[in-house]
Amino acid sequence: xxxxxxxxxxxxxxxxxxxxxxxxxxxxxxxxxxxxxxxxxxxxxxxxxxxxxxxxxxxxxxxxxxxxxxxxxxxxxxxxxxxxxxxxxxxxxxxxxxxxxxxxxxxxxxxxxxxxxxxxxxxxxxxxxxxxxxxxxxxxxxxxxxxxxxxxxxxxxxxxxxxxxxxxxxxxxxxxxxxxxx
Numbered sequence: 001x002x003x004x005x006x007x008x009x010x011x012x013x014x015x016x017x018x019x020x021x022x023x024x025x026x027x028x029x030x031x032x033x034x035x036x037x038x039x040x041x042x043x044x045x046x047x048x049x050x051x052x053x054x055x056x057x058x059x060x061x062x063x064x065x066x067x068x069x070x071x072x073x074x075x076x077x078x079x080x081x082x083x084x085x086x087x088x089x090x091x092x093x094x095x096x097x098x099x100x101x102x103x104x105x106x107x108x109x110x111x112x113x114x115x116x117x118x119x120x121x122x123x124x125x126x127x128x129x130x131x132x133x134x135x136x137x138x139x140x141x142x143x144x145x146x147x148x149x150x151x152x153x154x155x156x157x158x159x160x161x162x163x164x165x166x167x168x169x170x171x172x173x174x175x176x177x178x179x180x181x182x
Contacts, residue, residue: 001056004030006063008089013059019077021053024118024148028167032146033060035165035172039144040114042066048110048138050101050117050129055082055094057116062092069093070112074100105132111140118148127158130175134160145175 001013001023015021024032036042042064049058052071055078061069071082071094079096086094097104101117102125115138117129126147132138133145144162149155151166155173164173 001054002026003059003063004033006060006065008059008063008092011059011063011089013054013056013085015054015081016077019054019081020075021078022121023054023056025168025170028148028170028172029056029060031165031167032172033064035174036114036144045113046111046140048072048112048115050104050115051119052082052096053078053118055085057118058082058094059085059089059092061114062086062089062094067093070095070097070110072097072099072101072104074098102129102132105129105136105138108136108138111138111143113140113143115139115143115145116148117145121150126153126155130158130160134175134177139175139177141177143176147173147175149173 003011045066046068047061049071052073058069058071079098083096086092149171151171160175162174162176
């Protein structure tokens, strides 16, 4: 796994083999960040990375200058690895929280410009996660919630759906409070 663009471009990330993760592919991350680059000012963006896993999304955000990134994962190995990588990527502003993502959202009193959620592909409560983000007002008014899911899964019936894109077997659905800007 490598960081695709920004000040850490080309840095290779080698997570421990025992982490229970399914990292977002370089191909899918490239597509995602190409979409985001026209919609988000990374240098002023506060970001929440739920189900952070290896931290690949957090590192891409940090590499593009994001000043505030909070990576949440329930597995201590994941949060420990992300914290160690954040130290290696000096000035990355990545903080970690070891917590179940749903429980974190229930207790969250912060707001973010960008929320990325990459739950395990076999979970059945993706719509509940989206509902929780919006009901708890965790996303700032002009922000985006991005949900990663299997590309064949349809998410357009979930409230606040804006648009989706697929990259191979991976789908990204974007949700907003005020509809599409496309």
